[in-house]
Amino acid sequence: MIETILFWVLAAAAVASALGVVALRNPVGSVMALLAAMLATAGLYALMGAVVPALFQVIVYIGAVLVLFLFVVMLLDLRAPAAPARPAARAAVAGAAGVGLTAAAAWGAWKSFSHASPAGGLRPAPGVAEIALDLFGRHLLVFELTSVLLLAAAVGAIFISRTKKRRPS
Amino acid sequence: MTTTDFLWGVVRIMLIFSAVMGLVAYMTLMERRFLGFFQIRLGPNRVGPGGLLQPIADGIKLFFKEDMTVSHANRFWFLLAPAIALVSVLACFAVVPASSTIFVADLPVAVLYLLALSSLGVYGILLAGWSSNNTYSLLGGLRAAAQMISYEIPLALSVVGVLILAGSMSLVGIVKAQEGLWFVVKQPLGFALFLTCISAETNRTPFDLLECENELVAGYQTEYSSMKFGLFYMAEYAHILLASCLVSLFFLGGWNGPLLPAPLWLLVKVFFVFALFIWVRATFPRIRYDQLMGFSWKVLLPLAFANLMATAVLTVYFS
Numbered sequence: 001m002i003e004t005i006l007f008w009v010l011a012a013a014a015v016a017s018a019l020g021v022v023a024l025r026n027p028v029g030s031v032m033a034l035l036a037a038m039l040a041t042a043g044l045y046a047l048m049g050a051v052v053p054a055l056f057q058v059i060v061y062i063g064a065v066l067v068l069f070l071f072v073v074m075l076l077d078l079r080a081p082a083a084p085a086r087p088a089a090r091a092a093v094a095g096a097a098g099v100g101l102t103a104a105a106a107w108g109a110w111k112s113f114s115h116a117s118p119a120g121g122l123r124p125a126p127g128v129a130e131i132a133l134d135l136f137g138r139h140l141l142v143f144e145l146t147s148v149l150l151l152a153a154a155v156g157a158i159f160i161s162r163t164k165k166r167r168p169s
Numbered sequence: 170m171t172t173t174d175f176l177w178g179v180v181r182i183m184l185i186f187s188a189v190m191g192l193v194a195y196m197t198l199m200e201r202r203f204l205g206f207f208q209i210r211l212g213p214n215r216v217g218p219g220g221l222l223q224p225i226a227d228g229i230k231l232f233f234k235e236d237m238t239v240s241h242a243n244r245f246w247f248l249l250a251p252a253i254a255l256v257s258v259l260a261c262f263a264v265v266p267a268s269s270t271i272f273v274a275d276l277p278v279a280v281l282y283l284l285a286l287s288s289l290g291v292y293g294i295l296l297a298g299w300s301s302n303n304t305y306s307l308l309g310g311l312r313a314a315a316q317m318i319s320y321e322i323p324l325a326l327s328v329v330g331v332l333i334l335a336g337s338m339s340l341v342g343i344v345k346a347q348e349g350l351w352f353v354v355k356q357p358l359g360f361a362l363f364l365t366c367i368s369a370e371t372n373r374t375p376f377d378l379l380e381c382e383n384e385l386v387a388g389y390q391t392e393y394s395s396m397k398f399g400l401f402y403m404a405e406y407a408h409i410l411l412a413s414c415l416v417s418l419f420f421l422g423g424w425n426g427p428l429l430p431a432p433l434w435l436l437v438k439v440f441f442v443f444a445l446f447i448w449v450r451a452t453f454p455r456i457r458y459d460q461l462m463g464f465s466w467k468v469l470l471p472l473a474f475a476n477l478m479a480t481a482v483l484t485v486y487f488s
Contacts, residue, residue: 028246028299035292055281063288064318067295071314074299074307128278128338 006047014040027073035066050125181273182263189262193406194224200447207451228399236395239301246300251393251400254293258407261286265414266341268424268431280338283415284325287370291317293404298389309388312458317370319465324366326473330359330480331419344423351422358476360420362469364445367412369465371405373446375453376461413442 017040020033038061045054126134135143198213198220205212214220238247264279266272276282291314298310332338334355335346346352353360369376390401417423417438424431456464 026243028243028296032246032292032296051276051278052281055278055285058285059281059288063285063321067288067291067314067318070292070295071311074295075311128281 003047007044010040010043010047013037014044028070031066031070031073034069035062038062038066048125052126052128052131178273181271185262185265185267185273186259188267189259189407189410190403192410193403194228196406196410196443197227197402198223199443200450203444203447204451207448231396231399234395236397237392239303239392241302242392243300243302246296247392248397250293250297250300251397251404252293253296254290254404255400255407257286257289257293258404258411261411262407264340265411265418266344266423267435269341269345271432272341275339275341278338279340280328280332280343284321287411288317288321290404290408293401294389297393297401301389301392303392306389306391309390313372313389316372316376316461316465319462320366320369320376320469323362323465323469323473324370326470326477327359327362327366328419329477330356333477333480333484340418340423344418344425347422348425351420351425353420356420356476356480358472359480360416362473362476363419364416366465366469367415368446368449369461371408371412373409374450375456377455409443409446410439413439413446416442 014037017033017036021030021037024030024033038057042054042057042062045051045057201223202212202214202220212220213223216222216226238244261283263273264276264282266275294313294317295310298306298308298313301307331343331352334352335343337343337346390398393401414435417435421438421442423438424435426434426437429437
């Protein structure tokens with residue numbers, strides 16, 4: 001009973017805040033709406049008994065990624081942009097593409113409903129130990145390759161952003 | 170869940186909440202008196218015997234101050250910011266046990282919960298700085314974000330050493346693993362790293378660059394008055410209380426100790442850790458911003474990795 005109520009509250013919050021990300025004019029508002037959407041999704045994970053993914057969702061996305069978004073938005077001091085003049089033809093094309101994408105996503109979701117089973121019937125969600133053993137056992141190679149990729153990205157970012165040394169004239 | 174269970178849960182939450190708020194109030198007094206002693210003066214001692222009623226007087230004063238919202242602020246976020254700051258800290262106390270039986274919840278993943286919740290606190294400061302629409306406040310907010318993210322990484326890594334030794338992520342389990350020997354003996358480097366990082370996380374001197382009264386005129390707090398400022402103040406001291414509790418629970422054996430009842434032992438340890446924080450505040454000057462960042466990334470992070478590797482290797486070797 002309580003789970004059903006919580007599910008609908010969280011699901012509604014997730015959808016509403018996801019709409020807010022797109023609809024809000026103020027960029028800071030958009031980032032905070034994304035934060036609310038992430039929190040609601042984490043709540044849904046926790047509701048399914050997957051506490052560890054829920055907590056990592058908060059630690060990684062809200063604790064690190066979104067802080068960076070907010071940091072950049074505030075640093076650039078983005079204001080809500082004035083409504084740009086849209087040519088009618090472009091608006092029509094964009095609208096059609098939007099409707100098409102939404103229809104495709106809805107169709108996909110509808111198809112997957114037919115062979116969905118309630119989460120309660122599955123085996124219990126794995127805890128920290130199971131996830132760790134899986135990650136550092138079966139998927140060790142992929143894990144290490146991913147960390148090499150991230151290292152390369154970090155080195156690249158440092159290389160691009162380094163300040164050029166002034167030569168003594 | 171029966172109704173009795175539910176009511177008992179509510180009672181426990183109220184009890185822990187009152188204890189935390191009471192401690193927070195008297196920590197402000199303790200800090201002011203101790204700072205007074207460190208600076209060879211008396212500190213506030215006029216209200217009540219020995220100044221004991223000072224926190225109540227402060228509360229009344231804050232309530233009756235004019236509650237201003239500057240006209241150029243982004244009202245919604247301006248009001249939301251102090252609430253986020255306080256709620257994110259108070260929610261952490263849900264998993265902080267005062268003894269093996271006194272707690273709101275004993276999560277098997279309590280440490281992850283703490284990391285997740287405490288990472289929300291930075292949004293309060295960032296939003297406060299930005300929504301005040303004031304250059305000094307914004308600078309304070311941005312500094313806070315960069316600082317808290319940088320120190321979160323060595324902080325989390327220094328806790329992993331404790332997790333390896335305890336073999337548990339529940340705070341009750343971690344304290345139970347320290348019956349006999351405190352982890353500070355096995356993890357001296359981890360203890361030093363944790364203490365340094367958590368005082369940076371709580372934004373205390375020598376890491377208080379985000380308020381920094383002499384260059385940022387109190388940073389993100391500048392435009393706040395009355396109880397909105399009071400909420401930030403409470404959040405700050407609740408954060409320090411949380412830090413003192415975590416240091417005691419992770420490294421100083423929590424409530425383990427002879428004779429005295431368990432919660433009292435924890436209180437004694439929290440008292441000494443907080444006294445240490447005050448001592449540091451009274452002793453060290455504020456460090457420069459580039460030093461602050463360099464210290465985290467170039468000193469603390471490699472040390473935390475070395476500590477983690479050594480702990481893991483030695484644990485496997487001796488098992």
